[in-house]
Amino acid sequence: MKKVAVIGGGIIGSSWAVVFARAGIQTSVYDHDVNSVERIKSVIRESVENSNSLLMQGDSVDAVMSRITIHTSLAEALCDADYIQEAASENLALKQQLFADMAAQAKNTAILASSTSTYGASLFTRDLAQRERCLVVHPMTPPHLMPIVEVVGAEWTSPEVIKTACTFMQQLRQRPVVLEKEVSGFVLNRLQGALLMEMFELIADGVIRPADADLIISQGLGLRWSVVGPLEGIDLNAPTGIQGYLERYGHIFNEMAEAKGLRPPVDTPLIQTLHHAMRASLGLESLDAKRAWRDQAMAAVQLQLREIEERA
Structure with missing residues (x-):
């Protein structure tokens, strides 16, 4: 161009x-x-x-x-x-x-x-x-x-x-x-919207203060997500990858969905879809090496943030 x-x-x-x-x-x-x-x-x-x-x-x-x-x-x-x-x-x-x-x-x-x-x-x-x-x-x-x-x-x-x-x-x-097909709001805003709507509800219900809700993301999930996505994150959090993680903990997401009157999302077809997607890009034998890379990358991000904050 x-x-x-x-x-x-x-x-x-x-x-x-x-x-x-x-x-x-x-x-x-x-x-x-x-x-x-x-x-x-x-x-x-x-x-x-x-x-x-x-x-x-x-x-x-x-x-x-x-x-x-x-x-x-x-x-x-x-x-x-x-x-x-x-x-x-x-x-x-x-x-x-x-x-x-x-x-x-x-x-x-x-x-x-x-x-x-x-x-x-x-x-x-x-x-x-x-x-x-x-x-x-x-x-x-x-x-x-x-x-x-x-x-x-x-x-x-x-x-x-x-x-x-x-x-x-x-x-x-x-x-x-x-994106393989059009969907209202596309994916970026739908994911952001889902997180924000949950945060809004928790704040409105008096569960957490707004500043602390932001900290959970900026100093918690956001740090992890700066180097690996949410699916990669849970893939690295179980010895057998995402399949083992969802077979053990998938019921948590289903229970949260049911409490809101939504269809439970985690079932065998979804687990298999995610398992094949993760293993196509990273074999089980490479999980330990990827975890080590994640740890080093997150440490580097934190160090950079500290330096920026000190200069501010």
């Missing part, structure tokens, strides 16, 4: 601009508000300065900024763009209009991606003549610091477009995950 256009100069759009320009790509940012141009430039520069440790060797804040242009004309921003990242407000009608305008004004080989955290691409690309080029590339906020992105196509999105988008994200040092 030689040139990228970002549609929307808000928090997400400005952050995306940093991701693209930091990777050496010419980036144009479109925002309809002519009075926002200087603000957008200032926000982008501050983001680059605050994350300058992530710049490529030999690069500089000024060099990154030189690759970014701000436009109040959509046509100018889209001119010659190979990839377009829409980052406008979460308004379905607005996205429908923007994608119609982008499809009409961008070159016919450009990939049209949305940052939406709410709507599947099928809701705003259904009537487009070249809808196979459209998909969702949903980041975690802010993308210039959070590498994970959810790549979600509509049923008509070209598999080649999905593959190209994933390859591009990897080149940007983002970490794409492909």
